[in-house]
Amino acid sequence: MKEQACRKCHRIVSKVDSCPVCKGSSFSAEWKGYVVVRDPERSQIARALKIKQEGSYALRVR
Ligand SMILES: [Zn+2]
Incomplete structure (x- = not known):
């Protein structure tokens, strides 16, 4: 199964309840764009997506 993305913060997750x-607790398998954030405070993408924790995120989640 494809990994899912959190509808709220776009975090990529696999098989979690929250x-x-x-x-x-709302996830979607319909996402596009994979971005790995290592340094949220210095990443423009992280700022644009309001990401505060490092990790893997989807650019777009439906
Ligand atoms: Zn989330």
């Missing part, structure tokens, strides 16, 4: 970042 998102490790925002504790949300």
